[in-house]
Amino acid sequence: MNNSKKVFIRTYGCQMNVYDSELVSGILKKNDYSIVHDEGSADIVLVTGCTIREHADQRALGYIRQVLARKKTNSELIVGLLGCLGQRAGPEWQEMLPELDLILGPDAYRNIHFLLQNLPKKSFVEPENILEDYDDIPPLRKKGASAFIAISRGCDHNCTYCIVPFTRGRERSRPLNSIVKEVGNLVEEGFKEVTLLGQNVNSYSNNGDSFPDLLEKISEIRGIKRIRFTTSHPKDLSERLVGIIRDKENVCSHVHLPVQSGSDRVLKIMGREYTSDHYLRIIDLMKREIPDVCITTDIISGYPGETEEDHQKTLKLVEEVEYDSAFTFKYSPREGTPACTMGNNVPEPVKTSRLNEVSTLQRSITAKKNQEIIGKTVKVMIETVSKRSPEDMLGKTDGGKNVIVPNVKLNPGAFCSVRIVATSSQTLFGQLEEVLDDNGSMTN
Ligand code: 5AD
Numbered sequence: 001m002n003n004s005k006k007v008f009i010r011t012y013g014c015q016m017n018v019y020d021s022e023l024v025s026g027i028l029k030k031n032d033y034s035i036v037h038d039e040g041s042a043d044i045v046l047v048t049g050c051t052i053r054e055h056a057d058q059r060a061l062g063y064i065r066q067v068l069a070r071k072k073t074n075s076e077l078i079v080g081l082l083g084c085l086g087q088r089a090g091p092e093w094q095e096m097l098p099e100l101d102l103i104l105g106p107d108a109y110r111n112i113h114f115l116l117q118n119l120p121k122k123s124f125v126e127p128e129n130i131l132e133d134y135d136d137i138p139p140l141r142k143k144g145a146s147a148f149i150a151i152s153r154g155c156d157h158n159c160t161y162c163i164v165p166f167t168r169g170r171e172r173s174r175p176l177n178s179i180v181k182e183v184g185n186l187v188e189e190g191f192k193e194v195t196l197l198g199q200n201v202n203s204y205s206n207n208g209d210s211f212p213d214l215l216e217k218i219s220e221i222r223g224i225k226r227i228r229f230t231t232s233h234p235k236d237l238s239e240r241l242v243g244i245i246r247d248k249e250n251v252c253s254h255v256h257l258p259v260q261s262g263s264d265r266v267l268k269i270m271g272r273e274y275t276s277d278h279y280l281r282i283i284d285l286m287k288r289e290i291p292d293v294c295i296t297t298d299i300i301s302g303y304p305g306e307t308e309e310d311h312q313k314t315l316k317l318v319e320e321v322e323y324d325s326a327f328t329f330k331y332s333p334r335e336g337t338p339a340c341t342m343g344n345n346v347p348e349p350v351k352t353s354r355l356n357e358v359s360t361l362q363r364s365i366t367a368k369k370n371q372e373i374i375g376k377t378v379k380v381m382i383e384t385v386s387k388r389s390p391e392d393m394l395g396k397t398d399g400g401k402n403v404i405v406p407n408v409k410l411n412p413g414a415f416c417s418v419r420i421v422a423t424s425s426q427t428l429f430g431q432l433e434e435v436l437d438d439n440g441s442m443t444n
Pocket residue numbers: 052053161162163258260298299300329330331332333334
């Protein structure tokens with residue numbers, strides 16, 4: 001059946017949610033819907049929502065309320081909630097927002113075109129098919145140089161704070177050959193970089209193939225210039241993986257390794273299954289083996305039972321590792337997780353001041369590390385026109401740092417050498433020295 005309904009998708013949350021929106025776009029496009037980038041022209045607005053922290057819920061809720069208000073003047077408008085938030089908040093939000101037409105969790109997208117055609121029936125789809133890996137479904141990706149590709153879904157770790165195992169189910173890894181084939185197709189389509197996604201890429205396991213096996217195979221694909229991956233769990237990061245990052249030129253020297261806390265006591269309560277010593281040993285190994293490795297992390301402040309002493313241990317670890325950057329969060333209780341009922345809550349003002357201390361310390365470390373790059377020449381892959389000015393382009397270093405290159409016009413995916421001349425808190429500013437491949441076509 002030909003259906004020309006226009007769909008706009010708004011995404012909140014991590015790269016996996018971005019990828020999920022691309023999967024849903026792929027399914028809908030195949031079923032003759034058109035995907036639009038202008039919300040005002042859409043017949044259907046879908047929100048892929050995140051629920052990792054209370055703040056994420058509130059952001060999506062604010063947007064959904066705004067879209068639902070448009071139903072007053074456009075009664076035909078269909079509004080749906082997808083993603084982790086759809087899975088967790090579904091039943092509760094249906095009561096709160098009865099005008100929501102569709103609510104689906106991350107394992108229930110396969111028949112979304114069918115469900116949309118059977119509205120106004122509301123649909124909560126439980127992830128009854130927990131084996132869903134969408135292996136056969138091509139996502140509809142934005143044109144550009146860089147593509148996301150999910151290698152696994154779900155998570156088998158039981159971090160006591162985390163809602164993800166409840167929203168995304170048990171871990172499932174896609175077959176190695178299928179992922180390798182998909183990367184090959186992406187190269188043919190013109191993509192230069194892939195980011196391999198999984199809640200914990202290091203525990204990828206399919207038919208005896210491990211994550212290092214997969215990474216090695218992908219790195220051998222002709223034409224793939226950069227391979228990134230996220231997220232790594234410190235418990236599962238192997239020496240072999242470190243060796244591959246060191247030896248394979250197209251495997252980027254960036255490891256995002258969430259530590260969460262510097263205190264062994266808190267790590268234990270969090271169910272992280274490693275000690276700070278183990279963590280620091282991996283950091284040490286990476287710094288020794290991988291030249292110019294960039295290490296980033298996630299940290300939670302104010303965990304139930306976290307004492308001032310625990311907090312000081314986190315500060316000490318941050319100082320010792322000298323991360324390139326860090327995402328720092330205030331602990332946010334998520335209903336249904338073990339931590340939510342632990343009691344022993346840290347008072348809100350204490351949480352806030354600890355968070356500020358961690359992020360202020362990290363900001364100063366990031367600034368210092370960025371200062372050290374000034375005057376150096378780095379290899380940058382151009383990604384897009386800068387939001388700051390249409391005359392400037394934005395690219396990334398191998399380590400994943402953003403670089404603004406002013407007054408150039410280069411194609412996304414072009415590699416160039418850039419001399420860094422200045423930095424702001426998160427961004428490097430450079431001057432183009434040389435375009436390094438024929439993808440560049442510099443015009444001024
Ligand atoms: N509260 C605060 N931060 C959280 N994260 C996950 N769950 C919570 C929570 N309940 C953080 C972790 C994780 C990142 C994606 O989000 O640091 O690594």
